[in-house]
Amino acid sequence: MKKFLLFIAGLIALGILLANLGPMVLLGASVWLLYIVFKKFLGSDSTAGKIGWVVLGLIILSFAVSNVYSVVGLAAAYVLYLIYKKWSSKKEDTSGAVKSNDPFTNFEKQWAELNK
Template identity: 55%
Template structure:
């Protein structure tokens, strides 16, 4: 039943992630432009250049604000990561438990002593 829940949560997270890829790309691009505009704004000395980079930064800030639904995609990517991590953890626990020779030896020794 736990695997079914993980599968269902992973499927929903994958669908949400795929639907939010466009806004996520837009958010990354607009934040990159905002970062470079800020760096240029700080480095320049002339007033005209400062005004130009401030306008570019403001436009990039508005573009990033319009891509707020991309945060939903980031949350979906995290949920998908957690689901995959938990799915693999269940498999690893079973393999580690059955491949331990001392555990198997102790179980067989207890059966022989009965």
């Protein structure tokens, strides 16, 4: 039942991630363009050039703010990663049964039980 619930949660997270993939790409492109505009702004010597870069930066910033809800897609990607880790993790045997045929490993475990 636990694997089934993990599978359903994974499908939901994958759907959310795919639905927000476009806005995530646009947000990344907007942040990259803002970085370039900032570098050009710092390199500009004229006042008119600086004003032009600020106006362009504000336009690009409006595109970035309109795609800020794509952070939900990043959260869904993280949830999908956690589900994958949980799904592929191996359960350790806590019943005390020894799975190894190595006599030294068995001896150490039995010695620890005797000393309790």
